[in-house]
Amino acid sequence: MNDLAIVGLGYVGLPLGLQFANKDCQVLGLDIDPEKVDAINAGKSYIHHISSESIAKQVDSGRFKASTDFSLIAEAAAVVICVPSPLNKNREPDISYILMTGEAIAPHLQPGMLVVLESTTYPGTTDEDLRQVLEKGSGLTAGEDFHLAFSPEREDPGNPDSKVAIIPKVVGGLTPSCLKKATELYSRAVQQVVPVSSCRAAEATKLLENIFRSINIALVNELKVVYEAMGIDVWEVIEAAKTKPFGYMPFYPGPGLGGHCIPIDPFYLTWKAREYGQATRFIELAGEINTSMPQHVVRKVADALNLDKKPINGSKILLVGLAYKANVDDDRESPGYLLLEMLKEAGADVAFYDPYIPVIRPTREHAHWAGTQSIGFDKKTIASFDAAIIATAHANVNYKQLADWSHLIIDTRNAMSGIETKTKVVKA
Structure with a gap:
């Protein structure tokens, strides 16, 4: 019996699985890419900032193994979904990876099992879209027969101070019982769990974090152009401003935004807000400046x-x-x-x-x-x-x-x- 199965062994799923294994949990890593699976089982890393030694240590201990066989989910107490959530060519949310993963999980769901989504998405994905797929494919009811929760990833690749164990983990559950189950799971691997009232609150938390960064980066990108016209070096200004010990934090300009979060996540909220007749002018303006x-x-x-x-x-x-x-x-x-x-x-x-x-x-x-x-x-x-x-x-x-x-x-x-x-x- 595995303590948990992690679906998606990329920049989020792999370090999370290693951290759980490091805390004496039995971890099953699942991925549709056989090359990743073979690399892990051979104790080899395919991500630069994750060492092969750290993988080999957990594989050799028997606490971590990888597979492409999703039927093994039936042997796990919990399933954590860490798959991509990009935008499509029309800059609209693409949750197809999340839903396809849900469809692959559903036939193997067992009563009492916990399913947690970590992929960044718009509020309502977990308790509406993913829930519907899981219930339809399993014949079980979320919140009654199995537990459902959302916990946003907070990976910061390349930052040596970014470690899964010490980054507080926000968790929201479909029901109080779901929240309790998810909190218990993450408490085994991370030092601090931050419970919130719902899956939607947890989903919105992740969006706020990245929208905050997107808007502030857009601000310094705009100031870079303005100050340049005035003969002022924005980098010098930022260095001076960050000496203020309160009310300011530095953000830096660049050639545009990259990564799986900041260029994408704000537009998940923009898209969803239209359903409620709400405008997201700050987000859209920041996107225009950064792009x-x-x-x-x-x-x-x-x-x-x-x-x-x-x-x-x-x-x-x-x-x-x-x-x-x-x-x-x-x-x-x-x-x-x-x-x-x-x-x-x-x-x-x-x-x-x-x-x-x-x-x-x-x-x-x-x-x-x-x-x-x-x-x-x-x-x-x-x-x-x-x-x-x-x-x-x-x-x-x-x-x-x-x-x-x-x-x-x-x-x-x-x-x-x-x-x-x-x-x-x-x-x-």
């Missing part, structure tokens, strides 16, 4: 090249950093892809360098880039480009060498701050 940043960067590239009497058309341009944030191998929703697309459409000869992404993996959104390899980081290769755009500031990139070898740098992350160089550096 305009790649165009701003391309304009800066064009202006900088023009000063050297070079057009974008025909120029060789290098993107430094394709991951959506520093020090991770996660390229989901990365603005780097938009930059590559826009520059290529303008006639540039584009390439990328990223020590965390040696080759672009197949994705739905950027399938035509699949198989493209990162260039080598050496003087001859770097010097062959007319311009380099720092899109992601990985800590293990030698920016002094990049500066010495490059003809022109467009810095969207303030990575060149404090580095002396004769190479022209343009902030964007």
Whole structure:
């Protein structure tokens, strides 16, 4: 008998499963990707910030195993769903992965079992959409025959201080009994559980967290452009402002938003709010500002090249950093892809360098880039480009060498701050 089964062994499900196993729970990891399953059972990691040693330790102990066989769910006391929840091509919520997972779970649900959704989504997904699928496929009633809850993931890849055990876990249940069961489960693995009144309150909590970030990033992105027109460096202003010990927290501008949360989650609420006749003007304005940043960067590239009497058309341009944030191998929703697309459409000869992404993996959104390899980081290769755009500031990139070898740098992350160089550096 397994204490829990975790469906989806990606950036959320894998670290969660390892943490439960570390607390002496019997964990079954389920995924439709046999390569992930085989890697885990062999004690090998496919996520950069998760070590193979940490996986091998739990697999060898017998506390963690992986499978593609969903019928094994019947042997678990609880099921935690950690699958993607993207937007479709019309920028509308796509909960198909959640519902398909529910359909796969339902035939194996047993009385007394707990099902928890962790995928970010709009309020009502758990107690309406997922509940309907589970009840229809199992013949059981949520809140009576089995327990149902929502607990938003709070992963922060690349942040060494982000550990599953110490991040408070918000939990909302369909009924008080469901909440009690879910609280008991997570209390086995995390130090603090924060119960809320309902699944919807828990779903809304996750959305608030990411909407807060999206709006504040949009603010500094807008101020970046405004201050630049005034001859003011927004990065200097932010550094000064964050010395205030109250009433302020720093957010930083960039070439656009990336990752599985901030570019996506706010629009889950925007979409759902329309059902209630409510407008979400702040969210939509923030989205407009953030999605305009790649165009701003391309304009800066064009202006900088023009000063050297070079057009974008025909120029060789290098993107430094394709991951959506520093020090991770996660390229989901990365603005780097938009930059590559826009520059290529303008006639540039584009390439990328990223020590965390040696080759672009197949994705739905950027399938035509699949198989493209990162260039080598050496003087001859770097010097062959007319311009380099720092899109992601990985800590293990030698920016002094990049500066010495490059003809022109467009810095969207303030990575060149404090580095002396004769190479022209343009902030964007």
